[in-house]
Amino acid sequence: MPAAPRRVLMACWLARLGAVAVLCSSGVAAQGASRTLPKPLPGHPGNIFLAGEKVVVPVDAAGGSVWRAFDYEDRKIAEAREAGGKLDLGPLPVGWYRLRRDGAAGKEWISLGVIEPLRAPTPRTSPVASDTAMAWFYPTQQMSAVSSLCALAGLNWTRDRLSWGEMEPRAGAVKTGVTRYDASAAALSGAGLRVLQVNHSTPQWANADPKRFPADLRDAYRFYRAMAARWRGKVQAFEPWNEADIDAFGGHTGSEIASMQKASCLGLKAGNPEVIVCQNVFATHRQAQLEDF
Numbered sequence: 207m208p209a210a211p212r213r214v215l216m217a218c219w220l221a222r223l224g225a226v227a228v229l230c231s232s233g234v235a236a237q238g239a240s241r242t243l244p245k246p247l248p249g250h251p252g253n254i255f256l257a258g259e260k261v262v263v264p265v266d267a268a269g270g271s272v273w274r275a276f277d278y279e280d281r282k283i284a285e286a287r288e289a290g291g292k293l294d295l296g297p298l299p300v301g302w303y304r305l306r307r308d309g310a311a312g313k314e315w316i317s318l319g320v321i322e323p324l325r326a327p328t329p330r331t332s333p334v335a336s337d338t339a340m341a342w343f344y345p346t347q348q349m350s351a352v353s354s355l356c357a358l359a360g361l362n363w364t365r366d367r368l369s370w371g372e373m374e375p376r377a378g379a380v381k382t383g384v385t386r387y388d389a390s391a392a393a394l395s396g397a398g399l400r401v402l403q404v405n406h407s408t409p410q411w412a413n414a415d416p417k418r419f420p421a422d423l424r425d426a427y428r429f430y431r432a433m434a435a436r437w438r439g440k441v442q443a444f445e446p447w448n449e450a451d452i453d454a455f456g457g458h459t460g461s462e463i464a465s466m467q468k469a470s471c472l473g474l475k476a477g478n479p480e481v482i483v484c485q486n487v488f489a490t491h492r493q494a495q496l497e498d499f
Contacts, residue, residue: 357398
């Protein structure tokens with residue numbers, strides 16, 4: 207199967223527990239409307255089916271070729287003959303499967319999964335989360351499918367990615383219209399998911415070294431104020447930076463991290479008082495750096 211659906215599938219199968227540290231936040235962010243039980247989208251993106259559903263998978267038409275389904279232990283579970291570019295395997299037990307065509311090379315296979323439906327909507331207090339980075343890794347036409355798979359997996363939170371320089375290429379010139387970040391926020395929130403957005407670079411107009419914080423922290427204040435207001439109701443939380451303590455993300459001092467956090471927090475709260483402001487996460491434990499922070 208194509209690489210993108212494989213990434214979505216793996217992200218959903220390996221959905222991890224996550225937690226966020228909340229700073230500069232008064233009260234709990236708005237919970238939003240009640241969730242409903244998610245159902246697969248038409249066409250079953252990622253070849254994900256609910257228990258009891260008939261498993262019908264699109265394949266390359268190959269003149270009535272025979273395909274076999276193998277489970278995680280590589281045991282043959284079912285087989286079907288291609289007809290009209292599809293395989294009808296009937297209902298399958300809950301599990302993860304490889305589909306192999308007779309005569310195909312060993313590495314040529316298609317994945318599919320059968321999952322139990324959720325018995326109740328995912329609580330909005332659930333810590334179950336996954337880092338999808340959807341705005342960066344998926345084209346807009348796949349975002350609804352990615353979001354649907356996350357909801358089917360029972361996720362509550364998803365972590366996305368944001369490029370400050372892409373959204374504000376010139377000082378004060380925040381892009382209008384629908385960007386890939388707007389599309390991602392709309393798709394994830396539309397599937398009932400809560401969104402944590404993170405940025406970890408500075409536009410060159412604000413600092414010649416994009417790994418470093420802006421030279422003027424008022425620029426961070428204004429940018430995050432605009433983003434919090436723009437995505438109110440769609441993006442519930444922000445991390446103003448990522449792992450700023452290590453060289454890959456600027457190698458900042460503890461006091462620099464605290465200053466950036468404060469400026470960003472004030473901007474986010476000015477744009478949306480209900481937004482959750484998360485701490486820029488630390489990658490390492492360096493006592494002097496933490497004491498400086």
